[in-house]
Amino acid sequence: MEVGNYSVKIPVQDMNKKIWVTQTAPNREESDRQEKVVKGVPAPAPSINDVDTDDTKVTGKGVANSKVYVKIPGKFEGHVDVNSNGDWEVNTGLLNGGQEIRVHQELPRKLNSEDAVINVQQLPQMPPPSINYIDTTHDWVSGRGEPGATVKVHVHGVVIRDVGVDGARKLGYTYRKTIRWKKNRSATIQSRKTMVRLGRNKCGISSIRITINKYSRI
Numbered sequence: 242m243e244v245g246n247y248s249v250k251i252p253v254q255d256m257n258k259k260i261w262v263t264q265t266a267p268n269r270e271e272s273d274r275q276e277k278v279v280k281g282v283p284a285p286a287p288s289i290n291d292v293d294t295d296d297t298k299v300t301g302k303g304v305a306n307s308k309v310y311v312k313i314p315g316k317f318e319g320h321v322d323v324n325s326n327g328d329w330e331v332n333t334g335l336l337n338g339g340q341e342i343r344v345h346q347e348l349p350r351k352l353n354s355e356d357a358v359i360n361v362q363q364l365p366q367m368p369p370p371s372i373n374y375i376d377t378t379h380d381w382v383s384g385r386g387e388p389g390a391t392v393k394v395h396v397h398g399v400v401i402r403d404v405g406v407d408g409a410r411k412l413g414y415t416y417r418k419t420i421r422w423k424k425n426r427s428a429t430i431q432s433r434k435t436m437v438r439l440g441r442n443k444c445g446i447s448s449i450r451i452t453i454n455k456y457s458r459i
Contacts, residue, residue, distance in 0.1 A: 255350055256281040281352035287329070287344050293362040294338050300330040301357070303346050310353075312343045320347075338363025370406070 254260065261276040287303035303309045303323040312318045316333050323329045340361040346354040370386035386392050386406035394402040 253350065254279045256352070281350070284346040284348040284351040284354040286354040286357050287323075287346045289342060289344055289357050289359045291362065292336065292342065292359065294336060294364045296336070296361075297334055298330050298332045299342055300328065301344060302327050303329050304348060307346065307348055309344050309346050313340065316340075336361045 251260075256279055258279045259276055260279065261274040263272050263274045265271045285304065287301055287309045289299065289301040292299055299311065299313070301309070305323060305325050305327045307323050308320045309323060309329050310319070311321050311331050313331075313333060313336070316336065317331055321329045321331050338361055341358065342361065343356045343358050345356045367387065367390060370390075370392050371384040373383045375382060382394050382402075382404075384392075388406055390406045392404040392406060393400050394404055
């Protein structure tokens with residue numbers, strides 16, 4: 242029997258639909274049918290950006306204007322929108338080192354993608370700060386530490402101050418206080434890079450003087 246080819250356009254079909262064909266010819270009985278089931282094509286796998294124990298959200302890339310499914314045991318499990326730039330994110334709070342994160346892409350008429358999997362990276366333990374010479378005439382503590390870190394000052398095992406380390410690796414006081422003077426009015430003063438909040442308004446000031454135990458620093 243001679244064999245030829247045929248091709249015909251049809252609308253795009255959903256997964257698992259059955260399609261069958263038969264053939265006829267003049268003075269011939271119609272053939273039995275041949276059947277196929279529409280197969281799904283896997284969606285492209287999304288990506289996950291690196292996450293460490295200092296991060297409070299997980300981010301990545303996916304197909305724009307779609308959804309990804311994120312699974313972080315004990316923290317989050319569900320769908321997250323991918324924006325028009327192909328970015329997605331989910332707020333998680335701090336995660337434990339080694340915790341597994343799984344994400345897959347879901348698209349219409351496609352199989353779910355393979356899981357993208359990463360583990361939360363554990364940041365190394367902080368190195369100890371240095372402490373400068375101190376004697377009974379000193380009413381301050383100073384030293385060196387990692388910029389952006391917070392140094393806790395202990396006296397006989399009791400924390401008496403939280404001290405911020407500035408970008409020059411010189412210790413400076415981190416001081417937080419809320420001052421209330423009217424109902425629904427307050428000012429929050431924080432550290433040397435000072436932001437003062439007056440209700441919902443913000444204003445920056447270049448320096449602030451903090452007096453601690455009669456010792457003044459700017």
